[in-house]
Each structure stands twice: as C-alpha cells, then as structure tokens.
Amino acid sequence: MAFTPDARPDLPSQYSPAEVEGALYDTWVQRGYFTADPRSEKPPFSLVIPPPNVTGNLHLGHALEQSMMDALTRRARMRGFDALWLPGMDHASIAVQNLVERHLAETEGKGRFDYSREEFVQKAWEWKERFGGQILGQMRRLGDSVDWTRERFTMDAGLSRAVQTIFKQLYDDDLIYRAERIINWCPRDLTALSDIEVDHAEESGELISIRYGDGGNSIVVATTRAETMLGDTAVAVHPEDERYRHLVGRTVALPLTNREIPIVADGHVDPSFGTGAVKVTPAHDPNDFEIGRRHDLPMLTIMDERGAITAPGPFAGLDRLEARYSIVAALREEGRIVAEKRPYVHSVGHCSRCDTVVEPRLSLQWWVRVERLAKAAGDAVRDGRVRIEPASLAPRYFAWVDGLRDWCISRQLWWGHRIPVWYSPDGDDVCFGPDEQPPAGWTQDEDVLDTWFSSALWPFSTLGWPEDTDDLRRYYPTSVLVTGYDILFFWVVRMMMFGLYAMHDGGPEGEVPFRTVLLHGLVRDSSGKKMSKSRGNVIDPLVWIDEYGADAVRFSLLQGANPGADQAVNEEWVVGARNFCTKLWNATRFAMINGATVEGELPAEVDGADAWILSRLNTVLAELDEFYERFEFAKAADLLYHFAWDEVCDWYLELAKIALAGPRAATTRRVLGEVLDTLLRLLHPMIPFVTERLWTALTGGESVVIAPWPAVHPARDDPAATAAIVAVQAVVGEVRRFRSDQGLKPAQRVPARVTGAGTGEAAVRWLLRLDEPGEAFAATAALTTAGGVTVELDLSGTIDVAAERARLAKDLSAAQKERETNAAKLANEAFTAKAPEAVIAKVRDRLAAAEADIERVQTALGALASA
C-alpha cells in the first residue's frame, strides 16, 4: 500500500511547548481576544477569578481552579458568548502583613513597630508590586484567557470606594455596630480574628482540680487554664445540682488572691462534667462571658495583649504559660490541688496565620449583624436562585448560614481597608462615605477591615459598583463561581450576603452574585496527602510547565477534576498528558502531509471509515456538551482523550492510509481535515496552546480562540457505516490476538481468505498484513467474529497447535459459562416475569451469542485437529 506525500507540513517534526506558548499568549492578548465588549450583540457569560493572595506564588490548586475557569470561558467564547473572565488579586490583609513583617525582620532586622504606620503600609505596597507581578506572570504561563483590561486589586481606588460605600450603608442600616465582646485574639499578631481564622487542634494539656474556699464553704472546680483563675469572678453550678444547692448565693475565697467570689447557678453548667462546678472568668472565656452577662458579674481582664499577666501580685509580667505552671505550683503549695489529670487531651485554638495559641479576650470591636443577611443568603440557595455544584455540598452551606454568628470585621493591623469611622474630640463616632469629608480635628478609627470584607464585594465591586456601569448591568450576576469547597465559608457565603444586600434590582431583595457555585476539591500529592510546606511535598506548577508545557499541566489536572472531590497528582500523569499533546501533534502532521483540507463543503457521498468517523464526531460532541453542562471535567477530558487516541489515531488514521491511496482520496482528505479541525476545537478550551498551533497550521484560520464551537450534524449519523467499522475492529482484534498467541512477528505476512467484510476487506488485509490466497492456499485456521467477518489463514507448517488449542479451550469454557449463566436466567420464572423486557431481550441476545461462539470455537478446534 503506497501513498505519496503531496504536501510538506508547516510543522516541525517535534513539538516544543516552551518555544511557542509565550508568543501565542502575547498574540492573543494583543489581538484583544480576551477583552469583553458590553456593547456586543452576543449574550454575556461572565465569571470573576477568586483573587489569589498577593503572598507569593501560585500553587497547583490555583492551576486546577484556573484550568477549569479557562476551559469554561474559552468554550463559552467559542459558543458565541461575550465572555468575560475578570482577573485580579486580593491584598490578603493579615497574611501579607505577616509576610512583610517576616521579610523586614530578615532583611532589616526590625519589627513592625519600628516603623510608622505609613512606612509599613508603603513596604506592603512594595511587596504587592513585587509578588503580584509574579502571580500575573504565572497566569499568563498557564494560558488564562482573562480580560487584562479589567484587572482589579482589592485595595485599588475603585474597590476601596466600594468598601467604604457598603460599610456606610450597613452602618446606617444598623447592620454594622461596635461592641465589647469576647473575641479570638492572636497575642503574636496583636489582632482580633474571626471564628474561621482560628484552627482547632487536639492537644494534650492538663486538667487541674482546685479547691476554692475552705471547710463547709469549699467547692472544687476543674480547669485546663489555671492561670485564668486570677480573673475569676464567680463559680457556677447547675441550678438543679443537689450537691451544691446550699452553696448557691454564698461566696468562696478565691485562692492566691484576697477576693471573695459568688457561687451562681447557671444552666450552661454540665453537672456530669468534672465536679459539676466551673470557675467563671468572664473576660477570658466565651462561655464565662455569657455566664457573666447573665449574672451581671464583673469582667476582670488579667492579661495584656501579648498574653502576659497584668493582675497585680507575684505573677504579674509572666507569660500565660509560665503563669500556668507558677500558679499550679503555688496552689499545690497551699494544698489546693485536689486532682491532676495529665495528659488531658482537649481542643486548642490556633491562629490560622501564625499558629500561635489564640487567647479569648474581652475587646471592643466592629461587627456585622448577620442574621438578616445570612437568611437571605440561605434562601437564595434554598429557592434555587443559586445552584451549588456538586449538590452534595449544599448541606454544608446551609449548616453554616443557618448557624452564623455575628462577624467580627475589625483587625488591629495596618495593611488593609481602614475602617471609615471618625471620632470627634468629644468621642462621638460618625461613619463617613467616600465623598464625605470628616471635620478637621477628628481622628479615624485605627483598625482595618477583615480581608474577607472586601472579598465579599468582589463580584460587583470589580464591575464598577457603586457606580451604575455598563459592565455591572451586563455582567452581574456572574454566570458561575469556581472555587474550592474549603472557601465556601470564608468567601462564598459572604459574597452571597453582600451581593444580595447591595445589588438591588428594584425588588426588596438584591440580585444574587452568581447563578452557580462550582466547588472543586483540593490538589494533593501522589499518595493523597495534603500539600504543605512543612511536609515538603509542595509542587510548583511552573516547574512542570517548563518541562512539559502548560497544556500538559492543565490537561492532567482536568483529567482528575471530579466535582467536589480531592485529587492526587503526580508527575507521571503530566507526562501522559504531554504524550497526548505530542500524539495530537503527530496526527495533525500526518493529516497535513497527506493533504488534509478544510476547503469546501464536505462531499455528500461519504462512506467507509470516513462516514464512521463523522458519525462518531456527532456522538462525541453531544456527550462532551453534556459533560460540560454538568461541570464533569474529568469525564470530558477522558472522552476526548480516548476519542482522539483510540478512535481517530488508532483506527481512523490507519484506515485513511488505505483510502488515501484509492479513488476516494479527495473525500478522505476533506474528512481528515474536518475531523482534526473539529477535534482541535473541542480540545482547545482544555489545551489552548497546542491546539492553536495545530489548528492555524491545518486550517490557515486566524485563531481557534475565536473559532466557533462545532455543531452536531444529524445528517452525518451513519449507523450502517458504524456497524461495518465495528465489525472490522472486531475481526482485526481477534486475528491480532491470534497472531500474537501464535508468536507471529508483526511484519510476517500471511496468506488469507477474508469473507463477509464487504468493502472493509482492504482495511482488514492492510491492518493484518494479509496476502491474497495463492494457488496452494490451505486454510489451517479460521476466525469469525460477531460482525460476521471470517478470516481464514494459511499457516501451514508454522501453527503452534498446542498454543492455539489451549487458547480455544479457554474461549470455549468462557462461552459455555456464559451460555449457562444466561440460560439459567431465562429458566428462572421470577426473572422472566419481573425483569423489564429490554433486560430479558439482552439476556436472550447474550445466550444466542454464546451459542454462536461455542459453535465457532468448536469449528476452529476441528480445523486445528485436521491441520
């Protein structure tokens, strides 16, 4: 079978991603492909990037998230939407402040308070300029089709204006207030933290039982935090606890101090825990704070903001931990320690940023009153205005919004949005909007806002809010939000609350920030462990991009992206994805060498492999669209991988080699062009670079970025052609297996008679290296398949009778087992009475097939015996 190359490919023989990716990306941006146009006739499709923190580098989780978003955006663009993917970064208040502090300590040997606030903030801006650029560069390397003309930063002028505006609205609506409560305090970062910025970990500590008071007036309390006893202002017992009823209302002497504290009855106390009596430290424990409020107890702060004891006496100045040991020792000396349980495992809160043990602390802070906002956020999902994908994660969302407590939004930090409240010299406080000027002599609140406060505005602040802009009208609500399930509480809930509050659409309730929330899982290492610096298993996506190309990294991540599920990654998968790109490269080269074209209409008369592959294209496209609608990236990637490799490359291109040498070569060239053109478009959202390079070379078109998404052509469905190819595949598979079992070298040509293959005979002969039967032809083996194709081979003198007999015996026993299984089912009256007709028919077919198989194998065994 000979064919003559009639065209030189415009493609080198090897693909080098590094050489083309950067240039392609720059061209896309220059040509404005990624720039959305609010005046466009096209329907809008929009999404905002979860703004990466300006803390340094992107990790594989970002790469996964952005690969998903880019695939969605690029596909929408190809489908004719005016697609906007809005990029940007988050100032990450506490995280960046910590990094800048560490950086300054290392480089200049100074602490935060060695700088003025202005100097420090300036240093943080320098940090942002330096590392923010790095992140944007990584996004370019990955190929993100973001609209750079709309890039935003949470601390830029427009977003700062949005922050101040909504703060004032909430303040005026009495949804922001200032109050003294117990908050989570980080003694290292010297700031308040919200509940979700505290990580709890089981730790082994000690449970110390201490006798308060003496004689008949004594009571034993148990504590893990003996040092806080200096701030005790009561002992609480359960109101119905008979053991202590007589003590309620009396006082006991607090050891190591000369204070008398009351014994109160409170329902919060669990009589079955410990001694059933609990010490009450209202200023240093959230529970005790509540008890204190109910019983009007004094709130005694005994520690400073760094966790050192301030209560006067021998312990003053000691750190909380030192104080604990000293106080226990002192109590022991006084004989007040009744019991010590060590180790005692309990949960301890840590600062999620610096891991310091958090100190509950009575403090004056700003709060968002969340009840009404959280209700609206919950209802929007409950009534279907927002869809959470996968739906199995919705309960987590509800559990959160339905139990949300007021949100502490003030932070004692410098890097962030300063709280827009000013104090008069008399101490009055007034909130000012962005266009208002506080009177001279007033001073602004020192605190900044929780970084999630500005993040919560991201879907509309980035589009111009509070101004009534074209972008805002057109792109809000955004189409979909893609983020990790671990960010559901931090970010998604808050965007819902603020979006519904701020984005009024004439109705009583605002418009949702997005239609769908798509939650992805975490990227883990190859053995399923979480990536972390301390484990040393963090992988920099750039390293893999350098080695295998951005497409390979993207595709391997998407291959593992099952909705809501974590995924383990390892380098071998990236290698596999790289190999896939190479495969596409070579397939396209092959097509071009052989004159594949996209010029002109497809011929009306198409048959054989050409008809089959066009028919398959329809099916694949329909399945692919279905997977995309359900955000099944892994399945979409798998579908295209197998279609491209197994069907297009392994079968269609091989079969095309025959057609290209025959009278229908022109048709096949056109179909080859059509198939690769379509395949490359379908793959482009996932692997943009290699598809762009190949598609432009193949078609001469401007760019696949702006090429239309392929359509299903019902007229190309061809069940007959499909059945014919399936029959060829079946017999080819069977004979290949036979040849392999017989130890025939692949190149060994064998005389054979082929019957029942129709026009597929040439293909069967080509693929199996079969010669025409000569005059001395004597069939020594016959293979028939379900498609009705028979191949008789002449292996005179070379056949390994024993090997083939063993093989056939194995087939026979499998077929017999199959026959028995299905016959038994049909003999079962319960089955035939209750099973659906389709299932029964299937079993009948299988029985018939098994019987045919048995006959075929027995015939073959007979032929073998006479050979």
Next chain:
RNA sequence: GGGCGCUUAGCUCAGUGGAAGAGCACUCGGUUUACACCCGAGCGGUCACUGGUUCGAACCCAGUAGCGCCCACCA
C-alpha cells in the same frame, strides 16, 4: 460531642439496580514509511466485612471495622 464522606486492579480514581472499567505501573512481541513521548497483544479485582431487601446488589437498607473531612463555647 454533632454531622458528612470514603473503602473497587500494584498506585491514583471512574462506575450508584441488570455482562467489573480507565490512566499509570507490570509481562510479551515489534526498526509497519505521523508518532518508541510510539504500535500490537496480555496479566491483574470474592468491588472492606457481616447480615438483609430484590428475579437480580459494587450500587439500596442495617450493622461492624478502618481511613478522612467539616462543625462545636469537651470547663
């Protein structure tokens, strides 16, 4: 303490009522003119365990064991 999820081939994972799947790894064969980053052929699983429902269970129900995650004011 409460809630949720997982357990399928050596590894990482699909499959949620009608014949056990993929990728990688492994074995054998290959200088077939797009591709060895390749081609062809294979090996490999009582679907954690025990019971139940059903004509039929990897899939539904109950329980057991192991692993993981989330929430929580475990003094």
